[in-house]
Amino acid sequence: MEARTESFPGTLDSLRAIGAFTxxxxxxxxxxxxxxxxxxxxxxxxxxxxxxxxxxxxGRTGQLILSVYTSRDSLLIEIEDTGAPYDVESRRLPTEExxxxxxxxxxxxxxxxxLVAQSVDAFHHESVGPKNRTILAIHYHQAQQERGEST
Amino acid sequence: MGxxxxxxxxxxxxxxxxxxxxxxxxxGKFKEMVxxxxxxxxxxxxxxxxxxxxMASAGLRVLIFAKQKMGTxxxxxxxxxxxxxxxxxxxxxxxxxxxxxxxLPDTLAWNG
Numbered sequence: 001m002e003a004r005t006e007s008f009p010g011t012l013d014s015l016r017a018i019g020a021f022t023x024x025x026x027x028x029x030x031x032x033x034x035x036x037x038x039x040x041x042x043x044x045x046x047x048x049x050x051x052x053x054x055x056x057x058x059g060r061t062g063q064l065i066l067s068v069y070t071s072r073d074s075l076l077i078e079i080e081d082t083g084a085p086y087d088v089e090s091r092r093l094p095t096e097e098x099x100x101x102x103x104x105x106x107x108x109x110x111x112x113x114x115l116v117a118q119s120v121d122a123f124h125h126e127s128v129g130p131k132n133r134t135i136l137a138i139h140y141h142q143a144q145q146e147r148g149e150s151t
Numbered sequence: 152m153g154x155x156x157x158x159x160x161x162x163x164x165x166x167x168x169x170x171x172x173x174x175x176x177x178x179g180k181f182k183e184m185v186x187x188x189x190x191x192x193x194x195x196x197x198x199x200x201x202x203x204x205x206m207a208s209a210g211l212r213v214l215i216f217a218k219q220k221m222g223t224x225x226x227x228x229x230x231x232x233x234x235x236x237x238x239x240x241x242x243x244x245x246x247x248x249x250x251x252x253x254x255l256p257d258t259l260a261w262n263g
Contacts, residue, residue: 012176013176015175016152034234034235034238040205041205052175100244100247103215103249104215104248108212108215118242
């Protein structure tokens with residue numbers, strides 16, 4: 001596996017640069033437009049959660065360290081931060097019933113994590129000591145199938 | 152790419168042109184525009200989306216806010232959304248409350 005790493009300040013102003021970093025990684029890995037968009041969306045939602053909940057609301061400051069790993073089968077993006085630990089398991093995703101409700105009756109929370117779960121082929125999150133680590137993966141064969149279906 | 156939004160209003164309709172990337176850092180700008188439009192109590196919110204390259208959940212939350220602010224009777228139209236944005240809208244079931252259109256029909260065309 002090869003790795004490329006870049007560090008971003010833990011503020012919302014970094015989201016654009018994080019998006020560009022992710023899209024570049026996707027382009028270098030040769031994955032299609034649809035899978036690239038999904039990966040960018042997932043990374044952006046995770047980064048937003050870290051910045052808002054892990055740093056800003058917790059009164060902390062810090063960095064987001066993004067690393068790209070490519071293997072024969074997958075493109076992985078790892079996001080490391082030192083914000084308040086985020087318990088993914090305790091977060092409730094919107095149910096089918098909630099997603100079918102009219103907008104004005106919708107709960108506003110949980111949409112970001114729902115999109116993360118729907119957008120990547122694998123998602124892993126852990127907090128070890130002062131560090132939180134999130135790994136998002138796109139599998140090439142699934143991205144290729146999508147491309148085949150869309151053409 | 153930066154996010155831009157512009158608004159024009161008639162008595163019945165608020166129409167916005169969105170372009171660039173709509174994420175958590177830019178959603179505030181969109182929300183302010185929705186608040187401004189809502190003060191005129193339009194019956195329709197028409198969002199021209201063909202130049203919007205990206206939308207995160209922060210953009211979806213502004214759509215929820217728009218519906219709450221403008222009232223349930225007000226209709227929201229998304230016109231010309233790009234594929235990625237469209238997928239997000241449909242994945243989250245927003246297409247059940249919002250009208251998706253490829254192009255602006257004559258009935259909604261601006262005549263102000």
